[in-house]
Amino acid sequence: MFFTPEILIVLLIDMLSFLFLAIAVVVAIRILLWFDYGSDTPRQYALERQSYLASTILAFVLGVKIPAIFYFIYTLDRLSNVIPGAMCAAGVVTANKYGVWLFMIKILNIYLFGLWLVLHIADLRTPDYRYTRAKFAFFLLIFILVLVEFVLELLYFGHLDISQVVSCCGTLFNRAAHSPLALVAAIDPKMIAGVFYTLYVALLLAALAKKERLFSLLSLLFLPAAIVAVIFFFSPYIYELPTHHCPFCILQPEYYSIGYLLYALLFVGSFLGIASAFWPKWLGRPLNLWIPFGFDTLFVGIVSFYVLYYYYQNHVWLF
Numbered sequence: 001m002f003f004t005p006e007i008l009i010v011l012l013i014d015m016l017s018f019l020f021l022a023i024a025v026v027v028a029i030r031i032l033l034w035f036d037y038g039s040d041t042p043r044q045y046a047l048e049r050q051s052y053l054a055s056t057i058l059a060f061v062l063g064v065k066i067p068a069i070f071y072f073i074y075t076l077d078r079l080s081n082v083i084p085g086a087m088c089a090a091g092v093v094t095a096n097k098y099g100v101w102l103f104m105i106k107i108l109n110i111y112l113f114g115l116w117l118v119l120h121i122a123d124l125r126t127p128d129y130r131y132t133r134a135k136f137a138f139f140l141l142i143f144i145l146v147l148v149e150f151v152l153e154l155l156y157f158g159h160l161d162i163s164q165v166v167s168c169c170g171t172l173f174n175r176a177a178h179s180p181l182a183l184v185a186a187i188d189p190k191m192i193a194g195v196f197y198t199l200y201v202a203l204l205l206a207a208l209a210k211k212e213r214l215f216s217l218l219s220l221l222f223l224p225a226a227i228v229a230v231i232f233f234f235s236p237y238i239y240e241l242p243t244h245h246c247p248f249c250i251l252q253p254e255y256y257s258i259g260y261l262l263y264a265l266l267f268v269g270s271f272l273g274i275a276s277a278f279w280p281k282w283l284g285r286p287l288n289l290w291i292p293f294g295f296d297t298l299f300v301g302i303v304s305f306y307v308l309y310y311y312y313q314n315h316v317w318l319f
Helices: 005-034 043-077 089-092 099-124 132-158 178-185 189-209 212-241 258-275 279-283 290-314
Strands: none
Touching: 005 043, 005 132, 043 089, 043 099, 043 132, 043 258, 099 132, 099 178, 099 258, 178 212, 189 212, 189 290, 212 258, 212 290, 258 290
């Protein structure tokens, strides 16, 4: 393992978050064993106070992990300067077998923490705290995944070899690559864009019809479709190079770091969209679907602008 200031900060943030969550785990187990809202014993009063403490810890960790995922991506991008062959974070994250899994579980945990927060808000709005046991049982599942994330992070950085040549993004995202992405790369980019825009229109129709469950399902599908579309259709228009397919290079300053804004819009919109299926049941009123659709629209508008601007300048499409 080698250390840079960025790696040390990432490890420190995740270690402190894990320690805070370990305190909340003790409270969660006590609540699952003994919490009874109808009881008026001193232990019950103590559990209610401790539940507020644990809930505050979880909300705090969520608030930390959201910017931390972007800092993690920034760290990977910085490491591309010292790892041979890497031109951006794409080469760094695939430098060993742990990187891709680590990146995926980091994103998954943020979504799960967000869903936990929705359940927590619902619990606070009920007079009998009916979801207290459920939310802490859900938290124990999240904690296991956070533990897996922390172990993967130690393994990833521990097995990062700065003397080993890695693949650059130009190699990873093409048809010749020996990965599942190669199968996607073989699909006509216009078809990928067609699926992307079809799902966006479907989201619009679901929002107009106020179908929360349908909107949630479409949001779940829109997230991977948008990422695939960014890689194989929109990114070449951003780079103005038909052979450059990379979801990380758009984070670079030479592209005005537009990737950070794009991914923030996509993740917020998709999360709120997915959560819309649970909102009516837990909060007693539906989520305004125009809020997540607004984030989706901003995302679609920005990536579409690059396509139209390229055509305006060159009077030709890339695909």
